[in-house]
Each structure stands twice: as structure tokens, then as C-alpha cells.
Amino acid sequence: MLFPLFLGILVQCVSTVQQITQTRWNTGTNPPETDCHTMAAVSNIILMEKMETVYIIYDGEQDTCLYKLTGNLTHRTKIQFTGEDTFQDDLTSVIDDLVQHGNIDMMRRRLNVVLSCSARCIQQALVTGLELDMKVGKQSVLRHFSKWILIPNDNTGIAVTNLKMDNVILLTDNKNTTINEVATLLWAKEGRQWDILDRGSTISLNNSTVFPNTRFGLNGRKLMVVALEWKPFSVKERDSGIVTYSGISGEYMDYLSKSFNFSYKYIEPPDNLWGHKTEDGNWTGIVGLLQREEADMCSVPYAFNIERAEVMEFTYPVLMEYSTVIYKTSQDESKIWKVLISCFKWEVYIVGVVVMLTVGLLHVCLLKSTPDPSQDGRIMKNSVCSGGLLMGIMPPLNQASVDIPMFDSGRMLFSCWWLFCLIMTAIYRGNLMAFLTVSRTVVPFRTLEELANQDVYDIGAPVGSYLSLAIMSSNQTTLKKIWKKIQQTHAVGPKSGDADYVYQLQRLHEGYFAYMQSNVASDVIMNGTCSLAKMKEAFLPTVSSMTFPLHSPLARLFHSKVLSVMDTGLYPKWYGKWVPTQESCSDKSIDVDVSTLHVHDYYSALAACAVGVSVASMVLLGETYLFQIMPRRNIASLKDT
Structure with a gap:
């Protein structure tokens, strides 16, 4: 009796539960089986894109379908469920870690988000x-x-007008049918719009259609590129008030923009400085903009050093060079006024005078000691002083002697002295001809040590450049001396980068100013003029690269393309386009040039003539006074007596 009763109650309970369950399915309290069809498409996308980590934000009503999603995935895919309120905290540490590693491929595998919730929830998550x-x-x-x-x-x-995410797809389904729809977010003329990829009861997708923007680089993004003029890499141009830059860096930017599908706009630092570190640890100029992430990149190559690497990211090097010193050449003033005595060094003249006096003295000694009973010998001995002096002076002046020695020893001395004078006068004539016709510039310094120890030339360097920073922080005695002189130039010059560059170039062309620059920039400065020269010694090797904010993934993204510029030979082509071929007169510290003679080349000869005429006039006046005026006065005084 009890068993049939118990069985009837059990059947009634099962029937009641079925009715309740059916009612809940019909009223939408729990999702019907058809609502989970989109999860099959999601799992296919996750497997197709090889996503390693997927973050899922969901409403509580959808957990059944989401658990079915996890069952369709492999163990290689990590699913992490998160709520709307914890989404930001969960992703912050993950993104920060990925940024530190700088691995773009890892970012693409681990930053995947599934938003299975209300439109408001999706909008807030975006x-x-x-x-x-x-x-x-x-x-x-x-x-x-x-x-x-x-x-x-x-x-x-879902509003997408201001949505900047590149890779977004939308899966929707019809509640009344099994029709599903997949759309991806693309750019159109009117802005961002959904583009339907597939619609139907079954979704057919492939890698090329799910996230097509992955094949379009930066997807039309506009980058803020900071720059200042630094020829030949960065050449400033103005068009209707808009500042643009060309040069080798402009070639790089055009190449990268086409490769990665982005546009760019040039900006300049407000202080027009390259950037130096202040006492509070911040940077000014271009480096400061990148440090504060107010610019996406800098197109002008920056030399690498440890301090800059703490606030900037560097790509593959685009420039490897040395630094040099430029100065204005000057002619040797001795060519004008001292050319007659500049043929020999002063030591040669001293030795010549000593030898001449020695020959004269020897000639006097020979005249005194040589026995010669003839009348001519006695006469010559009576004038030993005048004869010895004439024998020493006349051969160097290429003049023949009237009195020939009458004895063999005197003739041998005269012959040797005459041969010596012939050789020296020939050398003097050759040097004099070279000094008058060959133009050679004066090299004021050949090394940094000579530059530091001279006081004629002021020294300058670009404000905030790597060159200035390296010299400022150096412990070498020579560079410390140079830095003191650079500080003196900076103290009286403009503080703005562009104005300082113009000021130092003006000082360079005025003369007696040594301008320290990179070798490439110096070639551009020296182009078209023969009045500038470079110091022979090269110093401070540098490696320069394009720069980005610290840990910027764009630096890693552009790395391979920057490297390909070197491999494909584009860099030599751009360099030849923007760096002009130097003329033969560009390095006056080495070249010599034959020049025509001018009046000023004979100033020294005219001065010698003037001195000779003056001395002769004084001698004439003295002789007139001694041999004419004085005897007349003596005769007159005698008559009076």
C-alpha cells in the first residue's frame, strides 16, 4: 500500500520539476540551448588565432554557455574570468609586465578579451x-x-565613433532563430563602422577575415613626431605656417609610414632644446617630451648614452660616426710682411751669420800668417780688416770679389765659402718663390690637446647635444679645459636651440672660433665654401638611433624595418641625396693651391727697399756732415783764428 503511494508522489514531483524547468526556459530566466551557438564561433576564433590567454567579462546569466566555451578549448589556452569592477586591476599588471618585456608577439597572444555581457558593460569595458x-x-x-x-x-x-581599438569583432544572434552574425570594426570614409563578415546558422571564418586590421600596421593612426633642425638628417621647412621636416630622417619617416600604415605630424619642443637633465631628474627639450610621453617618437637620430636610455627607447642605429672641430682658415701673415726672412728658421740665420764671421776671421788670420814678399801681398796685408769683411759678405749676396787671394790657402777658403753660399742662396730663392706663389693655410691646432691649450680661438658646441653632454661629464683634463671655454660661449649666446645654432655658425664664419660638431653635420656646414676646414683628429665615436618613449612598443615594431634600410642599401642612397659631394677645397688643412701674385705679396720687398733707402740716406747725411760740412767749419775757424 505504501509503495504505490510513494511511487505516485515521486512521479508527481518529477512532473512538477519538469514543468518548472520548462517554464524557466520559456521565460528566459536561464539561457536556452540556442543562445550558446555563438560560443562555438568564439571558441573557433580563439583556436584559430592561437590565443594563449583570454580574459572574459560576463553576466551571471551567461555562465553556462561560457563553461561550454572552456570545454571546447585546448589546455594551451588560459581562460581567466573577471568581473566588470576588477577588469582594470587584473589587466594593469599584465600590461605593465608585457611593456617591460617589449615582446609584441607575446602581446598579441596574451591580450585577448571576450565581453559577454550587456551593451552598457561592453561600452564601459572598452x-x-x-x-x-x-x-x-x-x-x-x-x-x-x-x-x-x-x-x-x-x-x-555598441557606439564605435571614438573607439580606437584596431582589432574588434562583434558576434550577435537572433533570439527567435538560429541566425548568427559576425562583424569586424573597420575604417570608412564616414569614420569607424561595422563590416559584416558572415551571417547564417553556421559561421565560416578564417584568419584573414576575423581581424583584418592586423595586416594594416597601425591602421591609419596619426603619430606625433618631435624634431628640430639638424642638417642633413632634419631640414626644417615651412609651408603656409605649418612646420615640416625633410632630410634623411624625412626619408625614414616616409618609408616607415608606408610600411606600417600611419600618418604623422611634426611638433617642436616649446623650449627649442635637444634636452638636458635638470636637478630634479627631469629633462628639457625633445627628451623631456618623450619622457612625459607627449610625443610618440623623435625622427632625428639621438646618440646613445646611459642617462638617455633611462628615459628613452632606442631603435637599431641609423648613424655611426665621429665628432670633429670646424674652424675658419686664415692665411699666414708672415707671407706679407716677413716673407724675406721666413724662408729659413731663425736658427739658420744665426748659423749663417756665425759662419760668415768665422770665414772672415779665418781670412784675416791667413793674410796675417801667410808669407808673401810681393808688393801685392804687402798691400793686401795692410787692408786685412776690409778684405776679410768683404770676403765674408759678398758671396752670400752673389757678388764677385775684386780682390782675389794671392795665396793658395786663401783661395781654397774662398772656394769652399763660395760653394756653400751658392747652395744656400739657391735654397733661399726656391723657398722664396714657393712662399710667394703657393698658398697654404695656417693650421692653428691638430689635436684636442692643442685646441684646449690655445687662447686664440673660442670654442662652441650645440646646446644639449650628445657632444656637449659627453664633454661636460668627462673626467679628462683636456676635455675639462674645453668645456670651460664652451661654457663661456654658451653664457653670451642665445638659450634657444635654433638661435644658438645660428649664433655659433655666425661666429664660425667670422673667424677665430672652433665649432665642435658631428662629422656628417660638418660636411653640410662646409659645403659651398673654401674658407672652412676640419681638424685632422677625429674623436668621440657615437652611435645614434631614432628614439621613443621608454618601453614604447613602437620602437620594437619599427626595429626590423629600420634594420632593413641598411640591408637594402636605402641609407647610402638617402645619404648621397642629402649630403652634398665635398669640393677639393673643403679641407684646407691638407690642400695647397697655386695662386697669382698680388701687390701685397711684395710688401716685404718694398719694406726692405724702404729700409735700405732710409739707411743709405742716413749714411749719406753722415758722410756729408763728416767730409764736407765739418772740414769747411774747421777751415772757417782757422781763418778766423
């Missing part, structure tokens, strides 16, 4: 993603390298 990208993602990590799958569970539309 805004949170943009804020995260601005805060820890360098404005690029989530924007370009993450993938977003949107599955709204209501009919509210």
Missing part, C-alpha cells in the same frame, strides 16, 4: 581599455596588439 592604454600601455599596446570579441546579450547598439 572605455576602461582605452584608459589603461593611456596609463600603462604607452597608447599602443591595447590599441594595436590586443583582440576584442564582443557578445552583447541585449539589443542595444
Whole structure:
């Protein structure tokens, strides 16, 4: 009796439970089986894109379908469920870690988000993603390298006008049918719009259609590129008030923009400085903009050093060179006024005078000691002083002697002295001809040590450049001396970078100013003029690269293309286009040139003539006084007596 009763109650309970369950399915309290069809498409996308980590934000009503999603994935895919309120905290540490590693491929595998919730929840999660990208993602990590799958569970539309994420797809389904729809977010003339990829009961997708923007680089993004003029890499141009830059860096930017599908706008630092570190640890100029992430990159190559590497990211080197010193050449003033005595060094003249006096003395001694009973010998001995003096002076002046020695020893001395004078006068004539016709510039210094120890030339270097920073921080005695002189130039010059550059170039062309620059920049400065020369010694080897904010993924993204510029031979082509071929007169410290003679070349000869005429006039006046005026006065006084 009890068993049939118990069995009837059990059947009634089962029937009641079935009715309740059927009612809940019909009223939508729990999702029907057809609502989980989109999860099959999601799992296919995750497997197809080889996503290693997927973050899922969901509403509580969708957990059944989401657990079915996890069952369709392999163990290689890590699913992490997160709520709307914890989404930001969960992703912050992940993004920061990925930025530190700088591995773009890892970013693409691990930054994947599935939003299976209401349209309001999806919209808020997208805004949170943009804020995260601005805060820890360098404005690029989530924007370009993450993938977003949107599955709204209501009919509210998703606003995409201001959405900057590149890789976003939308999966929707019809509640009344099994029709599903997949759309991807693309750019159109009217702005960002959804483009339907597939629609139907079954979704057919492939790698090339799910996230097509992964094949379009930066997807039309506009980068802020900071620059200052530094020829030949950065040549400033103005068009209707808009500042642009060309040069070798402009060639790089055009090449990269075409390769990665982005546009760019040039900006300049407000202080027009390259950048130096202040006492509070911050930087000015271009480096400061990159440190504060107010610019996406700098197109002008920056030399690498440890301090800059703490606030900037460097790509593959685009320039490897040395530094040099430029100065204005000057002619040797001795060619004008001292050319007659500049043929020999002063030591040669001293030795010549000593030898001449010695020959004269020997001749006097020979005249005194040689026995000669003839009348001519006695006469010659009576004039030993005048004869010895004439024998010493006349051969160097290429004059023949009237009195020939009458004895063999005197003739041998006279012959040797005459041969010596012939050789010396020939050398003097050759040097004099070379000094008058061959133009050679004076080299004021050949090394940094000579530059530091001279006081004629002031020294300058670009403000905030790597060259200035390296000299300032050097412990070498020579560079310390040079830095003191550079500081003196900076103290009286403009503080702005462009104005300082113009000021130092003006000083360079005025003369007696040594301008320290990179070798490439010096070639551009010296082009078209023969009045500038470079110091022979090269110093301070530098490696320069394009720079980005610290840990910017764009630096890693552009790395391979910058490297390909060197491998494909584009850099020599651009260098030849923007760096002019130097003329033969560009290095006056080495070249010599035959020049025509001018009046000023004979100033020294005219001066010698003037001195000779003056001395002769004084001698004439003296002789007139001694031999004419004095005797007359004596005769007159005698008559009076």
C-alpha cells in the first residue's frame, strides 16, 4: 500500500520539476540551448588565432554557455574570468609586465578579451581599455596588439565613433532563430563602422577575415613626431605656417609610414632644446617630451648614452660616426710682411751669420800668417780688416770679389765659402718663390690637446647635444679645459636651440672660433665654401638611433624595418641625396693651391727697399756732415783764428 503511494508522489514531483524547468526556459530566466551557438564561433576564433590567454567579462546569466566555451578549448589556452569592477586591476599588471618585456608577439597572444555581457558593460569595458592604454600601455599596446570579441546579450547598439581599438569583432544572434552574425570594426570614409563578415546558422571564418586590421600596421593612426633642425638628417621647412621636416630622417619617416600604415605630424619642443637633465631628474627639450610621453617618437637620430636610455627607447642605429672641430682658415701673415726672412728658421740665420764671421776671421788670420814678399801681398796685408769683411759678405749676396787671394790657402777658403753660399742662396730663392706663389693655410691646432691649450680661438658646441653632454661629464683634463671655454660661449649666446645654432655658425664664419660638431653635420656646414676646414683628429665615436618613449612598443615594431634600410642599401642612397659631394677645397688643412701674385705679396720687398733707402740716406747725411760740412767749419775757424 505504501509503495504505490510513494511511487505516485515521486512521479508527481518529477512532473512538477519538469514543468518548472520548462517554464524557466520559456521565460528566459536561464539561457536556452540556442543562445550558446555563438560560443562555438568564439571558441573557433580563439583556436584559430592561437590565443594563449583570454580574459572574459560576463553576466551571471551567461555562465553556462561560457563553461561550454572552456570545454571546447585546448589546455594551451588560459581562460581567466573577471568581473566588470576588477577588469582594470587584473589587466594593469599584465600590461605593465608585457611593456617591460617589449615582446609584441607575446602581446598579441596574451591580450585577448571576450565581453559577454550587456551593451552598457561592453561600452564601459572598452572605455576602461582605452584608459589603461593611456596609463600603462604607452597608447599602443591595447590599441594595436590586443583582440576584442564582443557578445552583447541585449539589443542595444555598441557606439564605435571614438573607439580606437584596431582589432574588434562583434558576434550577435537572433533570439527567435538560429541566425548568427559576425562583424569586424573597420575604417570608412564616414569614420569607424561595422563590416559584416558572415551571417547564417553556421559561421565560416578564417584568419584573414576575423581581424583584418592586423595586416594594416597601425591602421591609419596619426603619430606625433618631435624634431628640430639638424642638417642633413632634419631640414626644417615651412609651408603656409605649418612646420615640416625633410632630410634623411624625412626619408625614414616616409618609408616607415608606408610600411606600417600611419600618418604623422611634426611638433617642436616649446623650449627649442635637444634636452638636458635638470636637478630634479627631469629633462628639457625633445627628451623631456618623450619622457612625459607627449610625443610618440623623435625622427632625428639621438646618440646613445646611459642617462638617455633611462628615459628613452632606442631603435637599431641609423648613424655611426665621429665628432670633429670646424674652424675658419686664415692665411699666414708672415707671407706679407716677413716673407724675406721666413724662408729659413731663425736658427739658420744665426748659423749663417756665425759662419760668415768665422770665414772672415779665418781670412784675416791667413793674410796675417801667410808669407808673401810681393808688393801685392804687402798691400793686401795692410787692408786685412776690409778684405776679410768683404770676403765674408759678398758671396752670400752673389757678388764677385775684386780682390782675389794671392795665396793658395786663401783661395781654397774662398772656394769652399763660395760653394756653400751658392747652395744656400739657391735654397733661399726656391723657398722664396714657393712662399710667394703657393698658398697654404695656417693650421692653428691638430689635436684636442692643442685646441684646449690655445687662447686664440673660442670654442662652441650645440646646446644639449650628445657632444656637449659627453664633454661636460668627462673626467679628462683636456676635455675639462674645453668645456670651460664652451661654457663661456654658451653664457653670451642665445638659450634657444635654433638661435644658438645660428649664433655659433655666425661666429664660425667670422673667424677665430672652433665649432665642435658631428662629422656628417660638418660636411653640410662646409659645403659651398673654401674658407672652412676640419681638424685632422677625429674623436668621440657615437652611435645614434631614432628614439621613443621608454618601453614604447613602437620602437620594437619599427626595429626590423629600420634594420632593413641598411640591408637594402636605402641609407647610402638617402645619404648621397642629402649630403652634398665635398669640393677639393673643403679641407684646407691638407690642400695647397697655386695662386697669382698680388701687390701685397711684395710688401716685404718694398719694406726692405724702404729700409735700405732710409739707411743709405742716413749714411749719406753722415758722410756729408763728416767730409764736407765739418772740414769747411774747421777751415772757417782757422781763418778766423
